[in-house]
Each structure stands twice: as structure tokens, then as C-alpha cells.
Amino acid sequence: MEYHQPNMAQDYRGTIQFWDKEKGFGFIDSDYFDERLFVHGSEIFPKGYVPFIGEHVSFMVGNSPDKKIWAKKVVLIRQMELEEPITPNPSNIDISTSSGELKPESIKFDWSLTSIAYIVAMVIFLEIVHVFCTRGSMPIIVFYGYMGMNIWSLFLYIKDKRAALNDLWRVPEKTLLWSSVLGGWPAALCIQNIIRHKNQKTEFKQLFIGTIILNIIAFSILAFFSKDLNAYFAYIQNLFGVWFKSFSS
Missing domain, CATH: 2.40.50.140 (Nucleic acid-binding proteins)
Structure with a gap:
């Protein structure tokens, strides 16, 4: 050898x-x-x-x-x-x-007009979800789910960017993509442009666009059946209310 x-x-x-x-x-x-x-x-x-x-x-x-x-x-x-x-x-x-010790590289943020436009688009989309939920068209838990996944997506992308700069353990791409499928794509789209991460890799971009399409389809189906879902969640809420009163009495 x-x-x-x-x-x-x-x-x-x-x-x-x-x-x-x-x-x-x-x-x-x-x-x-x-x-x-x-x-x-x-x-x-x-x-x-x-x-x-x-x-x-x-x-x-x-x-x-x-x-x-x-x-x-x-x-x-x-x-x-x-x-x-x-x-x-x-x-x-x-x-x-x-x-x-090797000094860790810091993340540079790009606050260009394009990045700001993505932020505005994210806020508008989340507000649309919020309006659907607060007006009774959809369960409010859907809005909370979107907010939670968007916060989680921000955390994942920033963590992966820091790991990429300092040659540390990376966040798997499938984890990033799943966070988008589950509703975190607005924040992911923003942070990709703000920190210049994962927005140049063609294969990942194609998969990421697919996650956006899947989530919008799921949201549309959810909106279509929202009345039945609201009735179901109202039933669950009333059921827990009855249980709570029985235990407290």
C-alpha cells in the first residue's frame, strides 16, 4: 500500500x-x-x-x-x-x-430592496393566513402552526449558514425542505436571500419550489374543508370544556 x-x-x-x-x-x-x-x-x-x-x-x-x-x-x-x-x-x-482556537466566521446580512420585498411578501402571506383563521374560515391552530414553522425555518437556515462558514456539522437539506413543506417556506425564502444561503444551488432551489407548491396545495385543501374542520375543533374544544368542568366541580 x-x-x-x-x-x-x-x-x-x-x-x-x-x-x-x-x-x-x-x-x-x-x-x-x-x-x-x-x-x-x-x-x-x-x-x-x-x-x-x-x-x-x-x-x-x-x-x-x-x-x-x-x-x-x-x-x-x-x-x-x-x-x-x-x-x-x-x-x-x-x-x-x-x-x-479558530475564530468562527460571522454571518453577513444583506438588507437590499429584494430582501425587504421578500419580508413584505412573507408578512402579507402570514396575514392572509391570520385573517382566514380569525374570521372563522380556518382553525386558529393553523396560523399558530405557520408561525411556529417560520420561526423554526429561520433558526435552521441561520444554524446551517453558520455551520457552512465554519466547516461544522450541517443541517441536512431534507430537514430544511420538510420545514418548508410544513409551512415555513415564507421565512425560508426571506432568509435565503438575506444571508445568501441555499439560493444559488439549482437542485435545492427546484426542490424548494416544489415544497412551496405542495404547501399551497395543502393550504387550499384545508381552506376548502375549513368549515368541517372548524366544527371538529369546536367539538373537541367543547369536549375538553365539559371534562374540565367535571373535574373542577
């Missing part, structure tokens, strides 16, 4: 050739070895950091349970460069010191 018998006490240099963020493992490409080396996320320092493809690393090697060579004690080269002096052996690097 390797050009020479690897020294288990020596540190090597290489680059991240592949990384699976969902499963927490990847492979390192190094000139010292013929084939790429497996590396588990638990061997990455600083702990909890998710490397990106092409990132330069320093590492040691060890034997896996099946006697294959894999990378251990993997340290980012840029992390090592923050230390004075630079220690070539990853096992001697104290990554817990404040001088060795």
Missing part, C-alpha cells in the same frame, strides 16, 4: 480528499502513500471540527482492527500555524489554548 514501511511515531502531511459529513469519516491523500488513508472524525483535532475537501493536514498513522493503515491524530495545518513554535508532532499540540 505504501512506498515504505510507515513509521508509527512520525507525522506525515496530506490533504483531505473526501469527507462524509453525515457519517463522520473521510480519506486523506498523501505523497507518502500509494492509496488514500481512512480517517474517522474522532481523530480530527480540534474536536468537533469538520474538515473541508482540499484542506491540508498533519497526521500520524496506526493500524485499524483489520490491520490496515489509517490516519490518526489528524491536525489542521492552519491550526498548527497558530501555535508558537509550530510543533511537528500532533500529539504535542495543545489545541485547548485560546491562541490555538
